[in-house]
Amino acid sequence: MSLAEGDRTPHRTAGVDPLAGLRRPGDPPVDVYLTGTVFLDIIFTGLDSAPVRGTESWARGMGSSPGGVANMATALARLGLRTSLAAAFGDDHYGEYCWDALESGEGIDLTGSRRVGGWHSPVTVSMAYEDERTMVSHGHEAPVDLAPVPAHPPRARAAVAALAPGVRAPWIAEAARAGTRVFGDVGWDDTGAWDLDALPDLEHCEAFLPNAAEAMRYTRTDCPRAAARALADRVPLAVVTLGSQGAYAVDGRSGETADVPAIAVDALDPTGAGDVFVAGFVTGTLAGWPLADRLAFAGLTAALSVQEFGGSLSAPGWTEVAAWWRRVRAYTRTSARSAHGHDPQALRRYAFLEDLVPEVPATAWPLRRAVPTIGFGRSA
Numbered sequence: 133m134s135l136a137e138g139d140r141t142p143h144r145t146a147g148v149d150p151l152a153g154l155r156r157p158g159d160p161p162v163d164v165y166l167t168g169t170v171f172l173d174i175i176f177t178g179l180d181s182a183p184v185r186g187t188e189s190w191a192r193g194m195g196s197s198p199g200g201v202a203n204m205a206t207a208l209a210r211l212g213l214r215t216s217l218a219a220a221f222g223d224d225h226y227g228e229y230c231w232d233a234l235e236s237g238e239g240i241d242l243t244g245s246r247r248v249g250g251w252h253s254p255v256t257v258s259m260a261y262e263d264e265r266t267m268v269s270h271g272h273e274a275p276v277d278l279a280p281v282p283a284h285p286p287r288a289r290a291a292v293a294a295l296a297p298g299v300r301a302p303w304i305a306e307a308a309r310a311g312t313r314v315f316g317d318v319g320w321d322d323t324g325a326w327d328l329d330a331l332p333d334l335e336h337c338e339a340f341l342p343n344a345a346e347a348m349r350y351t352r353t354d355c356p357r358a359a360a361r362a363l364a365d366r367v368p369l370a371v372v373t374l375g376s377q378g379a380y381a382v383d384g385r386s387g388e389t390a391d392v393p394a395i396a397v398d399a400l401d402p403t404g405a406g407d408v409f410v411a412g413f414v415t416g417t418l419a420g421w422p423l424a425d426r427l428a429f430a431g432l433t434a435a436l437s438v439q440e441f442g443g444s445l446s447a448p449g450w451t452e453v454a455a456w457w458r459r460v461r462a463y464t465r466t467s468a469r470s471a472h473g474h475d476p477q478a479l480r481r482y483a484f485l486e487d488l489v490p491e492v493p494a495t496a497w498p499l500r501r502a503v504p505t506i507g508f509g510r511s512a
Contacts, residue, residue: 148211148212148450148488148489148490149212150211150212150213150415150416150418150419150488151163151212151213151289151418151419154418154419154420159289160286160287160288160289160312161214161286161287162214162215162216162241162286162287162288162289163208163213163214163215163288163289163290163418164208164213164214164215164216164288164289164290164291164292164414164418165215165216165217165218165244165285165286165288165290165291165292165307165312166201166204166205166208166215166216166217166218166291166292166293167201167217167218167219167244167303168200168201168204168219168294169200169201169219169220169254169271170198170199170200170201170202170217170219170220170221170230170234170253170254171198171199171200171202171253171254171255171256171269171271172196172197172198172199172226172229172230172253172254172255172256173196173197173198173199173200173255173256173258173444174194174195174196174255174256174257174258175193175194175195175196175197175257175258175259175260175445176191176193176194176257176258176259176260177191177192177193177194177195177260178191178192178193179191179192179259179260179261180261181261181262182259182261182262182264182266183259183266191259195445196229197233197444197445198229198230198233198234198444199256199404199444200254200256201217201219201294202217202219202230202234202444203404203407203408203444203447204292204317204407204410204411205217205234205238205240205444206234206238206240206444206447207404207407207408207410207411207412207433207437207444207447208292208411208414208415209238209239209240210238210447210448210449210450211411211412211415211433211449211450212415212449212450213411213414213415213418214241215238215239215240215241216240216241216242216243216244216286216288217234217240217241217242217244217245218244218245218285219242219245220245220246220247220248220251220274221245221246221247221248221253222247222248222251222252222253223247223248223249223250223251224252224253226252226253226255227247227248227252227253230253231245231247233444238444243286244285244286248274248275251272251274251275252271252272253271254269254270254271254272255269255270255271256268256269257269284303284306285303285306285307285310285312287310287312288307288312289312289313289418290312290313290314290315290414290417290418291304291307291312291313291314291315292314292315292317292410292414293314293315293316293317293333293336293337294317294318294319295316295317295318295331295333295334295337296318296319296331297321297323297325297327297330297331298323298330298332299332300332300333301333304333304336305333305336307336308336308337313338313339313417313418314333314336314337314338314339315337315338315339315340315341315410315413315414315417316331316333316334316337316339316340316341316367317341317406317410318331318340318341318342318346319346320346321346321349326349326350326352327350328350328351328363328366334366334367337367338367338368338369339367339368339369339370339371339413339417340363340366340367340369340370340371341371341372341373341409341410341413342363342372342373343372343373343374343375343406344356344359344372344373344374344375347359347360347363347370347372350363351363356372356374356380357372357380357391359372360372360380360381360382361382363382364382364383364384365384367384368383368384368385369381369382369383369384369385370382370384371413371427373406373409374394375394376394376396377393377394378391378392378393378394378427378431379391379392379394379409379427379430379431380392380427381423381426381427383423388423390423390424390426390427392424392427392428392431392481394431394435395431395432395435397435397436397438397439398439404437404444404446404447405434405437405438406434407447408430408433408434408436408437408446408447408448409430409431409433409434410430411430411433411447412426412429412430412431412432412433412434413426413427413429413430415429416429416430421484424481425484428481428482428484429485432453432456432482433447433448433453436448436452436453436456450489450490451490453485453489454489454490454491457482457485457486457489458489460479460482461479461486
């Protein structure tokens with residue numbers, strides 16, 4: 133089966149290794165390790181409104197791709213990080229497709245993953261409309277005796293851990309003790325308790341990256357920036373995403389703060405944007421960039437992602453980052469607001485990209501990625 137409709141070649145990162153100057157003999161073989169559930173995502177876009185009960189809606193666009201934890205893994209790999217994913221894959225066609233797309237298409241290490249016989253892949257159908265999305269998912273837990281997490285996580289520079297209330301994952305503590313820098317992600321607390329003490333693995337995290345709504349509920353504050361300051365008393369680095377307002381971070385060790393506004397874009401689908409933000413921030417952190425640059429890069433990658441539909445489908449690589457920077461760099465050389473509504477002074481915030489991005493040929497903007505679709509035969 134093909135990886136892409138109209139394009140049979142794997143995605144590449146334009147040869148950029150953001151950690152090239154930092155790699156030394158004896159370093160961990162993995163840059164980022166993560167584990168979780170892989171879904172097959174089927175995404176419908178171009179809906180004029182939310183589906184109405186009792187009617188049929190036609191979407192102008194559709195795509196399919198690995199989703200769930202695969203969104204984060206793909207985003208990290210496309211930014212040039214050596215990414216290892218431990219997950220269970222069904223032995224159905226959906227599981228085969230997701231495995232092939234991640235391993236062959238993205239170069240993600242699946243050594244810690246396994247195929248589960250007789251288990252069908254979880255599926256999510258996502259419908260995007262009016263800058264919103266509605267999702268329906270179906271799946272069953274993988275058999276406990278075939279859980280995907282290895283007995284011991286691999287040596288890695290960093291790990292992204294999904295924290296859940298009342299759940300302790302032993303691999304997180306083990307990774308932290310081995311020197312792995314743990315970045316804690318979190319979802320909505322369905323228990324309604326919003327208790328930081330109920331996140332037992334938070335103590336092992338170097339950074340915690342909730343969105344504004346989550347951060348304010350966990351800290352009982354009414355301001356996301358106040359929430360970030362409160363979280364910095366619990367973790368070394370607190371990063372709160374503010375949606376269209378950007379992101380705010382507090383380094384609890386040094387007291388440094390960073391407040392970076394978002395880039396205005398025409399959003400098509402927000403699916404996976406939070407995962408892309410985390411991937412961008414992890415990349416900048418491992419590369420040793422200043423805090424504000426890390427926030428800016430994470431926000432940029434997330435902004436680029438929402439201009440395409442899907443989670444892993446839309447994750448940008450260095451080619452997309454370079455194309456964006458080459459296009460807007462001209463705006464920074466004028467004092468007038470660009471025809472595209474960008475403030476040249478604000479765009480100068482991204483000048484640090486100049487020495488990072490690869491040379492890419494002139495191309496139309498925004499870039500359009502081929503759409504992975506299940507069912508095409510291989511080219512002769």
